Amino acid sequence: MSLDQPASKPHERLAAALQDDLAGVNALIRDRMASRHAPRIPEVTAHLVEAGGKRLRPMLTLASARLCGYEGPYHVHLAATVEFIHTATLLHDDVVDESQKRRGRPTANLLWDNKSSVLVGDYLFARSFQLMTETGNIRVLRILSDAAATIAEGEVLQMTAAQDLATDEAVYLQVVRGKTAALFSAATEVGGVIAGRPEAEVKALFDYGDALGIAFQIVDDLLDYWGSDATGKNVGDDFRERKLTLPVIKAVAKADAEERAFWSRVIEKGDQGEGDLDHAIALLNKHDTLEATRQDALAWSAKAKSAMLSLPQSDLRDMLVDLNDYVVARVS
């Protein structure tokens, strides 16, 4: 899968295959983001929900339920739940990170204010829990509330672990599970649970979502030092924001005293000047940590693929395999 075949991107083929279900999810989202009493809520939500996100997470739920042969109506509720949790998280993230842009547009906290972002995020969290109770399935409620707790815990951990050179790969993995993988794995797992599939298949769906999410985030963090215009990433953003991501964590682990002093100055103290980003990249290359990070991403991706291939063959299964290949294609 290469970047110059846009018509055959796996998430576009998934969207085509799940067209009717996705239309149901979009209708449900529009319906539930309404508020009889507070028109500010749908304004803020629409700004984000209709900003052209790929609906990747709800598609994971829809595809997982469908490839398990689910014929009921509740995969649509669960997919909308997952998108609401994701949207609420983005609203709160942009407040916490004081972000100005999201998906190429000004953030809600900039267009309205932090208050609106906090409170509308809370509303969407509550709405997401209302939506999942409609399924009447306690196990999916447990999976999704566990995911919500892991997400919040990961965000707090990231906030306190960032800018601290003692952060190791285990902490990084925990943060990545919170930021990305917990919702991916919940999205796929609930698809299998709602379809009533055997535990081994539910576990395979969880493993796929977990590993896909981790690979996805590692690739994202890698491209922050390795990107080009083609990847749409702005090289050095994480460095300037003093985020300790995997390539740097690996370089800090191998640093001599002088290099450690450099990382301490630019990351812990935030004292950055001209040439520091270039020097940081030189250190990553010296210790070959970009390549080591790439190998980690490929290993997680292989794990995701193997989990998905353990399920019975179907078109949707193969599209999820392709989606996983696509995630790491940017660094292959």
Added chain:
Amino acid sequence: MSLDQPASKPHERLAAALQDDLAGVNALIRDRMASRHAPRIPEVTAHLVEAGGKRLRPMLTLASARLCGYEGPYHVHLAATVEFIHTATLLHDDVVDESQKRRGRPTANLLWDNKSSVLVGDYLFARSFQLMTETGNIRVLRILSDAAATIAEGEVLQMTAAQDLATDEAVYLQVVRGKTAALFSAATEVGGVIAGRPEAEVKALFDYGDALGIAFQIVDDLLDYWGSDATGKNVGDDFRERKLTLPVIKAVAKADAEERAFWSRVIEKGDQGEGDLDHAIALLNKHDTLEATRQDALAWSAKAKSAMLSLPQSDLRDMLVDLNDYVVARVS
């Protein structure tokens, strides 16, 4: 019930009667506010949870379940859920209102930062949903997720309706339900539901919580213009924060052109100077809106009492009746 008999305050007698259950709630709260990965979470939570709140809302759940004859373990989970939702709401409120003090101590957003308050609040919301799924009772999940949505909606409504003279008593009631009554009524209703009581009793518990919460908030808003040192309220806080509460809404409805211009200047434009608070209070007295507001509080309190008295007699029932009397005693 008068203020100078502290040993016989109804919430203290409730706490004594529910001593063992409350110990269970406190143990569960301490257990669930822990975080294996992010020690910031229990730090922030403990600051608020252990700051000596009265545990009023969890006591409503415990008392409701017990007076319904409930013998199982889950009223403790539901009481802890209610306290977590309340705590999460306080954390986010203090960010939104940029508050400096809560329960006589510096707020979490001041001691740590807004980020911590937003994210730890999210964590407690997620934890509260985990707790309630443990009851395995879909109906209580629906009641509590509906309450969470009403709370968030009420907060957004308050934010947009504040400083707008078009705000009428219906909007005020909606805001008050969101701020206070929705969690009170959910707290009492789930007590009856978990005990498996007939619909009429569940409805009476809901009505008690709803009316108690509304009376509670109206009294609070009234004391902001009518308070003294004895009530612990700081007269004029709402005025200075340009909050449109019931006494002012009633005065605006009766205002002539000149009075309307005054309210527009001090509330809508926020242009306040020396003597404005005194003039505002003079206008409230001119139109007798403090007395009208007091009558509304008494009417809601009477509704709460009548709902509670429709339930079979028991010591706990009578303590909840006393609690209701106590809430309005400050303005009786």
